[in-house]
Amino acid sequence: MDLGSGTPEEVWKAYFEKNRPSPAAFTTLVLRLHRQRKHGHVIAAISEALIAGQSQPWMYDVLAMSMQIAGRPKSEIERVLLSRVDFTATDVPNMLLSAAYLSRFGVNDRALLLYRQASKISPTRPEPYALGLKLAERLQDYDAVQWASTGILTYTWPSDYRSRHRAAAAAATDAAAALRKTGDNKRAQELETAVAAAHQRDLIVTLSWNGQGELDLQVDEPLGTVCHFDHRQTRSGGVLVHDGFGPVQRNCYEEYVCAFAAPGEYRLSINHVDGDIVGKRAQLTIRRYVGTDHEQTHTHPVVFDDRRKVVRLSLQKGRREKLSDPLPRTDDEFATARGSKRRGGRPFRFGSSVERPSGAGRRVRRGGVGYTPVISMISEGVANTTLAVVSGDRRYVRLTVNAVFSSIIDVATFSFRR
Incomplete structure (x- = not known):
């Protein structure tokens, strides 16, 4: 035109x-x-x-x-x-x-x-x-x-x-x-x-411990949703705001917060994932109606005679009546940060100590694979190689010419996490 x-x-x-x-x-x-x-x-x-x-x-x-x-x-x-x-x-x-x-x-x-x-x-x-x-x-x-x-x-x-x-x-x-x-x-x-x-919070649950080990907290909420390390925010309003692991003491805690919580029974599953827990004991702190005149705080010891413990609690005055709208689909930044922190928190180990998620909030140990980046050079442009062969009577020279034209058409960049 x-x-x-x-x-x-x-x-x-x-x-x-x-x-x-x-x-x-x-x-x-x-x-x-x-x-x-x-x-x-x-x-x-x-x-x-x-x-x-x-x-x-x-x-x-x-x-x-x-x-x-x-x-x-x-x-x-x-x-x-x-x-x-x-x-x-x-x-x-x-x-x-x-x-x-x-x-x-x-x-x-x-x-x-x-x-x-x-x-x-x-x-x-x-x-x-x-x-x-x-x-x-x-x-x-x-x-x-x-x-x-x-x-x-x-x-x-x-x-x-x-x-x-x-x-x-x-x-x-x-x-x-x-x-x-x-x-x-x-x-x-x-x-x-x-x-x-x-600033009011209907329910806050904190799980803390000592030692090099790791515990995972999973919360089954009354409206049928489940909050755990692989699904940190639910439509019931619950959020796993911190996922901890040893050996650094200030990092040895898990915390669940629900600002607007549904009334009913909450099922807390505590999984001993890996490593040693001092005394095989942890401390579970449950806070209800935080920021109000009716605030309640209860502390319970958790003894790990088994690798999985279940604690049930009730919330009678929750302010939520129904599930919220579906959450926007985003990359799981929490899981990414969790993986990088774990590598920095304790030595990276191959084999049976590498965990992989299986099911909701539950892990099983599998064989692990470690990746090491291999850096190589890529040429671009025109390259020409020539091979000369002289005949036995020295009367002829046979030439083999190999020309290569190369071009880099796309480069995908990414960053390594330390």
């Missing part, structure tokens, strides 16, 4: 009047225009495609970026991004992506509103609260600071949750101080009360 036959709008309007390209073909066409830096044509092509009813989710992102490169007014870019929101109004991952684009283009108030809408659709997802807190502080929106900080304290449980919870509590403290500075003591008190309520 002749891109110089008129203005970009005229060219692409005429194109869509006569053609209806497939989604893949149009994607390739827009990519080619982008590489040629024909941003005016990218904008016109996507706009006409949307008018022609050939919309795709990626179009709004590319259109907004192309409009920014082309220097279009901010109001036009904002309108495009909000159209993307309308396109994915009930899809939480795409809503989060749309909010990130709005924030990137400086539309922070709309981005914050979108994060709050996403949290209403899926209250247990941690991303809206974590991303929204930064915008709330930037905009000095103290209602949003309360929403984000309480959400982080309740629903955010990554491996570094302690630092995130401290940051959320600090943001709430700063917001309350700012409100008091303006004379709004009532609103500041409401914020502090909400944050104190977010």
Whole structure:
């Protein structure tokens, strides 16, 4: 097609009047225009495609970026991004992506509103609260600071949750101080009360021991979910926040937290996985209704006359009534960190001491395999080798020529964990 036959709008309007390209073909066409830096044509092509009813989710992102490169007014870019929101109004991952684009283009108030809408659709997802807190502080929106900080304290449980919870509590403290500075003591008190309520935990179970060995804690919850080292967060709200092993004493503990727990009976399975436990004893600390006036703490000794012990506990005043929405599918960073810590915590051993998970929270020992990286050199370019053979009467020389043309077309990079 002749891109110089008129203005970009005229060219692409005429194109869509006569053609209806497939989604893949149009994607390739827009990519080619982008590489040629024909941003005016990218904008016109996507706009006409949307008018022609050939919309795709990626179009709004590319259109907004192309409009920014082309220097279009901010109001036009904002309108495009909000159209993307309308396109994915009930899809939480795409809503989060749309909010990130709005924030990137400086539309922070709309981005914050979108994060709050996403949290209403899926209250247990941690991303809206974590991303929204930064915008709330930037905009000095103290209602949003309360929403984000309480959400982080309740629903955010990554491996570094302690630092995130401290940051959320600090943001709430700063917001309350700012409100008091303006004379709004009532609103500041409401914020502090909400944050104190977010610190409440219906159930905390801590298993601690001494020695070089390792114990595993598995919690069967009343609503049918199971929390263990290979499935650290459940739809019942339970989280295995720490998975410990010896010989370093400060690491010899397992901890389970459930902020909003279902009432009923909890079954705790304690597995002696490997190594020696001092005195063959561990200590189980059960805390109920933490942060309330009815807080209870009980400590029980666990004697390992068997490699697996089962303890049952009841929770009568749990605040959860049903399972939460399915958790987002992510890489198991907890298991990855666990493996790397184990190698650093005690010597790596081959053979029968290498464990592999089998079933829910249960391990059996198998033969292990150790991997050692082998680094080799790869040549690229043209290589030529020649072999000369002289005949017996020295009248002829036979040449064998071998030319090799090599090119590296793809390199996959990765990192070794220490």
